Amino acid sequence: GENVEQHPSTLSVQEGDSAVIKCTYSDSASNYFPWYKQELGKRPQLIIDIRSNVGEKKDQRIAVTLNKTAKHFSLHITETQPEDSAVYFCAARYSTGTASKLTFGTGTRLQVTL
Amino acid sequence: DGGITQSPKYLFRKEGQNVTLSCEQNLNHDAMYWYRQDPGQGLRLIYYSQIVNDFQKGDIAEGYSVSREKKESFPLTVTSAQKNPTAFYLCASSIIHLNTEAFFGQGTRLTVV
Numbered sequence: 282g283e284n285v286e287q288h289p290s291t292l293s294v295q296e297g298d299s300a301v302i303k304c305t306y307s308d309s310a311s312n313y314f315p316w317y318k319q320e321l322g323k324r325p326q327l328i329i330d331i332r333s334n335v336g337e338k339k340d341q342r343i344a345v346t347l348n349k350t351a352k353h354f355s356l357h358i359t360e361t362q363p364e365d366s367a368v369y370f371c372a373a374r375y376s377t378g379t380a381s382k383l384t385f386g387t388g389t390r391l392q393v394t395l
Numbered sequence: 396d397g398g399i400t401q402s403p404k405y406l407f408r409k410e411g412q413n414v415t416l417s418c419e420q421n422l423n424h425d426a427m428y429w430y431r432q433d434p435g436q437g438l439r440l441i442y443y444s445q446i447v448n449d450f451q452k453g454d455i456a457e458g459y460s461v462s463r464e465k466k467e468s469f470p471l472t473v474t475s476a477q478k479n480p481t482a483f484y485l486c487a488s489s490i491i492h493l494n495t496e497a498f499f500g501q502g503t504r505l506t507v508v
Contacts, residue, residue, distance in 0.1 A: 387437035388438075
């Protein structure tokens, strides 16, 4: 099955700096890679996703890059703000017939300091 | 916040009792998932279902059971066989055939005393 590794587990940056979170996946058949943000006590919410036919996607201050050959993908947050502080999860999905299993990384706790 | 609803938000049970967590969605999604969240361990998949009356074990299915009698509902039972049931449980749903996002419920925090 799929295995997703995520690093670092904690990340502290100063407001205005950039933050990068990296994930690797094991199953070359995976073709969908979402990123979720979870604030304390709340549900995870999608912030950006990328499909395997695309190498990079950007949405305002957030970008995701995908390297299919190396099987890794990264989240980049620029001009960080205190409200970016949360736990971020990467995930990978592969489909086998009708099965569609979404596997998550272990999460990165991002702290943006003033 | 509408679309996928978990209840209750907090649940306390005595050790050795079975307990059922509810998950309902009105998004017409085929796929539904149950995850367990423990500190530092991310989201681990317990069970998932693609269609009514069918479901598959995830990575940590032991001590849990599910049913999918209706498309909208995917209840999770935490049985007495689950050795460490205290955790935050998240239900999610998605469309299968398009690689689109999974939507999460607000979660149920289960505490076994």
